[in-house]
Amino acid sequence: MKTLEKTLNEINELDQKMMDKAQIRLDQLTKPQGSLGKLEEMAIKLAGIYGELFPELQNKVHIIMAGDHGVAEEGVSAYPQSVTTQMVHNFLANGAAINVLAEGSGAKLKIVDIGMIEDIDNDLLVKAKIKAGTENMTKGPAMTREEAVGALEVGIEQAKKAVEEGADIISTGEVGIANTTPSSAVLAVFTGLDLNKVVGKGTGLNEEGVKNKIDVIQRAIDYNKPDKEDALDVLASVGGLEIAGMAGVMLGAAAMKKAVVIDGLISAAAALTAYKLCPGVVKYLFPSHKSAEPGHIKIYEELNLEPYIDLQMRLGEGTGAVLALPFFDQAVNIIRDMATFEEAGVSKEND
Template sequence: MSKLNETISRITDLNKEAIKKAQQHLDILTKPQGSLGILEDIVKQLAGITGNPMPKLGEKVVIIMAGDHGVVEEGVSAFPQEVTYQMVLNFLAGGAAINVLSRHAGAKIVCCDIGIAVDVKHPDLIIKKVRHGTNNMTKGPAMSRSEAIRAVEAGIEVAEEQIAKGATILATGDMGIGNTTPSSAILKVFTGCPIEKAVGRGTGLNDNGLARKAMVINRAIEINNPDPGDPIDVLSKVGGLEIAGLTGVILGSAAHKIPVVIDGFISTAAAMIAGKIEPKAINYMIASHVSEEPGHKLMLETLGLSPILHMKMRLGEGTGAALAFHIIDAATHVQSEMATFESAGVTTAPLTID
């Protein structure tokens, strides 16, 4: 059995008994039932994932997958391709937004080269390179089917390595100049939405650039004709290596009953692929925020996920997920530290008003 198939076979439904017990405990805490809203939803989801009605978080890890895209030849990004490896070095030096926000959340960052166009050498960089960037998807498939599967399996491996080292919750992060283009293509293929709803300005395209990007995505889909019923076909034809790697991170997390916090537009494109490969994996996803990329809201709705935060962010890197760690942490503390009506000596019976 392949690594991918073995991982898929291990993804199960959530633990209903743990969810029930978590709900029962939430209902006896000193508050009106359900009054903590999303915090209570998070507690129940974590209970279902972990099997523990009183879930607690230990080590938090943001996994950043980095890869390049041949489609940047078509002028779909405001930034040149070399920014991918330059930003990876910035991550490793601790100077990017994701570094600041992760430190603030008490989270560790790991960065993986799964498809950067050049070879980057750094002692802290995980090397899982499948190839040096994708092909230009307007001229044929972005990668072969076997390369797509290998990239997904590389993501599974990275997730499993971090879980073996003690990670109790993972978050997805990305780096790859031009990667909103394949993400928009994935959204359009799976939903059939108008291109205007799928494409955004990415790193800052002007109106002409936005129109060109939409045309490029339509051309790539027309040339490759990806099958929406076959997520690996979609991934290989109009996807990206870092998107494939993040797909593996999500599937690997679910297989090991570890929650995975989904960042923005690119990460959610990976979540769509993962959810198509194994729908049960969606239960293990926590949507951190809704991006300013216009297609992100539709992605989340398609997956049935509700974002925790609305911050007008569109950076990627895992920044929204790092911020969401604080909320998720707060939810677990509510469950474990709040007094019950009985322990606090507070009356539970509601007043009867005629």
């Protein structure tokens, strides 16, 4: 708990003076003011996070949290629970979508076992297991409060280690069969939104499967009665270990003044949890894509963020987050390398 409390206290405001400088420079560049839209907003926010007009973002690290879910036994996924382990093997063998997309975006992968049922003996896997999967949240809390704190602190430590090893920016991803179920539960508890408006197909459920998923989430919420004003209670009652781990990554990176990129629904549920623990963390968070999962955009709205791309993706793993990473390079390139009107001898708009 000490690590979590210390981290929450270390998350500070952005450098407003540097953000003002960034705005002034952007307005002097050879373009209509604001014409590069969200790239300009990104450049300003990055300046505030790093305290530099032209931050270096060369070293990109993508952290994947892997965990299993007891609620999988309620038939809320189209795939068996064993796929979690199989996919981690695939990550380690460099054969998954995230491997391909991360390489294309120049991001180094770090895969963390925070709560898989099975153990994998591979030196490339970070072994930080809190427990072998969560409990079935329809029959009791998914984890204890202490386990939730432990998982958050695993994420904090992984973010800290990544930064100490040179990470300039961190993106987040996950793997865990059935994890859209706790993610939707976390969203519903924090926001009070109707489950029918936020629960999606996940890995490909049919209509009956979605109805069952909604019923399972409602039963879990009714049984545990999580207190939406207590983020740790919500996380422990109906959350997931990888959700907690990613929330910890976000908090840890923010405390070390690094930008963090959100992925899809599960990563966004982690972001919402981190925000409920420390509202100031959102200043360090960036969206990426809009997932096909209906609850995803609802979380963005809660965080007052807007996705940069919409490719109708719903894979997870952090695939949308790594796809967005080149945008950050371009935002810095624009503010650093474009000429001003004065430098280029270009006339400004008429007064």
